[in-house]
Amino acid sequence: MDALIDAHNRRINYLRISITDRCNLRCQYCMPKEGVSQFGHAEVLRYEEILRIAKVAVARGITKVRITGGEPLVRKDVVQLVSQISRLEGIEDLSMTTNGALLAEFAPALSRAGLKRVNISMDSLLPEKYRQITRGGELSRVWAGMEAARAAGMAPIKINVVAIAGFNDTEIVNFARLTIPDPIQVRFIEFMPIGFFSEWRPQQFLPSDEIKRRIESHRPLVPASIHKNGHDGPARLFKFPGAAGEIGFISPISDHFCQSCNRLRLTPDGKLKTCLFSDEEVDLKNLLRSSCRDEELEKELCDAISSKPLRYGYTGSGIKRCHRPMVKIGG
Ligand code: SAM
Numbered sequence: 001m002d003a004l005i006d007a008h009n010r011r012i013n014y015l016r017i018s019i020t021d022r023c024n025l026r027c028q029y030c031m032p033k034e035g036v037s038q039f040g041h042a043e044v045l046r047y048e049e050i051l052r053i054a055k056v057a058v059a060r061g062i063t064k065v066r067i068t069g070g071e072p073l074v075r076k077d078v079v080q081l082v083s084q085i086s087r088l089e090g091i092e093d094l095s096m097t098t099n100g101a102l103l104a105e106f107a108p109a110l111s112r113a114g115l116k117r118v119n120i121s122m123d124s125l126l127p128e129k130y131r132q133i134t135r136g137g138e139l140s141r142v143w144a145g146m147e148a149a150r151a152a153g154m155a156p157i158k159i160n161v162v163a164i165a166g167f168n169d170t171e172i173v174n175f176a177r178l179t180i181p182d183p184i185q186v187r188f189i190e191f192m193p194i195g196f197f198s199e200w201r202p203q204q205f206l207p208s209d210e211i212k213r214r215i216e217s218h219r220p221l222v223p224a225s226i227h228k229n230g231h232d233g234p235a236r237l238f239k240f241p242g243a244a245g246e247i248g249f250i251s252p253i254s255d256h257f258c259q260s261c262n263r264l265r266l267t268p269d270g271k272l273k274t275c276l277f278s279d280e281e282v283d284l285k286n287l288l289r290s291s292c293r294d295e296e297l298e299k300e301l302c303d304a305i306s307s308k309p310l311r312y313g314y315t316g317s318g319i320k321r322c323h324r325p326m327v328k329i330g331g
Contacts (some may be wrong), residue, residue, distance in 0.1 A: 192277075
């Protein structure tokens with residue numbers, strides 16, 4: 001079977017599956033205090049529907065799958081879904097993005113079910129500030145989740161930090177220092193204007209180069225050599241000399257990686273998105289619920305891939321933002 005290659009010669013092998021738009025946190029930059037209106041039960045893909053899409057996609061050349069949300073660990077029976085996806089022939093990498101609040105409870109079962117690794121979102125190292133940013137989150141639970149993931153054998157553990165000026169930028173060096181004794185990967189992600197709820201303002205934006213400069217004013221960084229070209233997915237990787245872990249920079253805004261984008265996203269309500277910043281979506285749920293054959297699903301997938309845009313649009317006033325909020329896409 002031919003690999004999935006789009007019209008711009010990019011090999012598409014990565015599917016991010018958001019299994020819910022519900023979340024147990026209310027991060028200030030992601031959603032309003034009252035949350036966002038949630039999909040009704042019937043709107044959300046059932047596990048057998050998700051599995052069917054995953055199966056067709058993996059058979060067609062997707063090798064890497066990430067489970068995300070909302071918060072994936074709030075959906076009932078998530079371990080069962082992980083177990084089913086991990087057994088699909090052709091899957092090489094199965095991971096999850098989580099806020100970590102429930103990870104201590106789930107890590108052993110997730111690992112047994114075949115989850116290889118987790119990315120944990122943590123935007124402050126200060127318990128009170130973390131509580132504020134997440135509107136109620138307990139930082140100690142995230143640390144406990146991380147330890148549980150490690151004890152369960154998941155590796156590498158990656159910590160995602162969305163760097164926002166005036167919000168958590170004073171903690172950049174402290175986050176970077178975590179990698180000195182600990183073999184973790186701390187990744188700084190540029191704040192993106194996603195969704196109409198997001199209060200993204202240009203003055204809050206911190207480009208990766210500035211984050212890196214601030215870290216280097218503390219200690220020099222050297223490229224991390226263990227990954228090909230210093231890249232791990234879209235992250236550019238560095239480390240402090242002699243450190244156990246690594247520091248990554250993900251720069252969707254200042255150095256967008258559209259040219260090498262290999263991803264597709266499946267939203268909780270069954271829409272396939274080929275570009276995070278675009279409002280274009282392909283409705284797979286309707287197709288599935290009209291008793292389609294696998295061949296039709298595969299065709300829809302391939303058609304979507306051939307129309308994957310080369311890059312998202314810049315408008316005169318900056319970056320074009322998609323309307324769907326991150327919590328309903330799956331970050
Ligand atoms: N609940 C899970 C979590 O917290 O990791 C998964 C979903 S969350 C939407 C996924 C990631 O998207 C988190 O790391 C979050 O910080 C990030 N995110 C949300 N809004 C963002 C934005 N506007 N720019 C950059 N990252 C964002």
